[in-house]
Amino acid sequence: MEKLIIDTDPGVDDAEAILMAAAHPNATIAAILAVGGNVGLEHTVRNALTIVEVLGQDIPVYAGCATPLVIFQEDAAHVHGEDGLGDVGYVPKTRTAESEHAALALLRMANEAPGEYTLVAIGPLTNIAVALKLDPKLPEKLKRFIVMGGAVTAHGNTSNVSAEFNIYHDPEAAHVVFEAWEAYGGLIELVDWEATMRHGIPETVIKTWHALNTPKSNFYKDISAKTMEFIRKYMGRTMMFGADPLAMAVALEPDIVTKAEVRHVSVELTGMYTRGQTTTDWGQRNGRTANTNIILELDIDRFFALMEQGLK
Ligand code: BDR
Ligand code: CA
Numbered sequence: 001m002e003k004l005i006i007d008t009d010p011g012v013d014d015a016e017a018i019l020m021a022a023a024h025p026n027a028t029i030a031a032i033l034a035v036g037g038n039v040g041l042e043h044t045v046r047n048a049l050t051i052v053e054v055l056g057q058d059i060p061v062y063a064g065c066a067t068p069l070v071i072f073q074e075d076a077a078h079v080h081g082e083d084g085l086g087d088v089g090y091v092p093k094t095r096t097a098e099s100e101h102a103a104l105a106l107l108r109m110a111n112e113a114p115g116e117y118t119l120v121a122i123g124p125l126t127n128i129a130v131a132l133k134l135d136p137k138l139p140e141k142l143k144r145f146i147v148m149g150g151a152v153t154a155h156g157n158t159s160n161v162s163a164e165f166n167i168y169h170d171p172e173a174a175h176v177v178f179e180a181w182e183a184y185g186g187l188i189e190l191v192d193w194e195a196t197m198r199h200g201i202p203e204t205v206i207k208t209w210h211a212l213n214t215p216k217s218n219f220y221k222d223i224s225a226k227t228m229e230f231i232r233k234y235m236g237r238t239m240m241f242g243a244d245p246l247a248m249a250v251a252l253e254p255d256i257v258t259k260a261e262v263r264h265v266s267v268e269l270t271g272m273y274t275r276g277q278t279t280t281d282w283g284q285r286n287g288r289t290a291n292t293n294i295i296l297e298l299d300i301d302r303f304f305a306l307m308e309q310g311l312k
Pocket of ligand 1 (some may be wrong): 013038079148165166244
């Protein structure tokens with residue numbers, strides 16, 4: 001049984017990832033930590049609460065950091081909607097967030113049950129960097145750590161062309177996190193934007209999910225319409241990209257991975273087009289300890305099946 005702590009900035013694909021995790025027979029969601037990212041923290045906390053209500057499960061939501069450690073770069077409201085969930089009006093009816101800060105909740109849980117929790121980070125890494133500054137031993141207290149972020153050959157998805165959104169939103173936080181795992185000698189399981197692009201979800205598959213006509217599939221259909229329109233208009237594709245669910249699939253079923261490479265990854269902090277780039281030592285030349293298991297390929301049919309299971 002995977003006991004998950006999900007750090008997230010919901011976000012349309014964050015919502016899909018959380019639905020997937022909640023439906024998995026071998027996983028429980030112990031906590032959701034919200035962070036500012038796709039949209040502001042007030043929206044991401046509210047959206048996390050909405051998602052928990054859609055699930056009908058009693059999952060605590062903790063509010064974390066509203067802004068990046070140093071500089072606000074950009075948000076992704078143009079992809080996810082101004083409210084982060086497609087601007088279709090979903091709001092939580094009864095639930096409210098816990099009073100504890102997300103970074104403190106993460107440390108408390110990791111200390112209460114060392115080695116038991118799998119942390120899945122599907123937003124900017126600000127909360128986790130803050131937690132690491134408070135307790136540098138956090139990595140050794142986690143079972144696994146999965147990150148959606150980066151672009152390992154610099155094919156990014158932000159205005160800083162080589163950088164991916166979660167890393168570019170808070171490069172300093174990402175730098176802290178990747179250095180911490182290097183110091184620990186452990187491996188971050190990384191699902192990057194390029195892997196996401198290789199595992200796109202065709203419209204034909206999405207239509208079968210819409211046809212399920214369940215409360216969850218209708219929620220998914222409503223919140224994802226705006227993102228699909230963005231992808232059609234600005235990327236010229238009639239499909240969805242599920243960055244966060246792809247990372248969640250790796251968290252839930254590690255054997256879904258069919259190809260991965262262990263390398264050293266560092267985060268660039270400077271440069272007009274390189275700030276936020278995840279520079280990968282593909283040639284293994286820098287002599288530094290590998291800190292990342294880069295997920296390159298996974299079983300796409302199993303991925304689609306996990307997505308569908310989350311919408312039933
Ligand atoms: C990541 O950025 C966000 O917009 C998505 O939710 C995902 O976590 C993809 O680059
Ligand atoms: Ca996200």
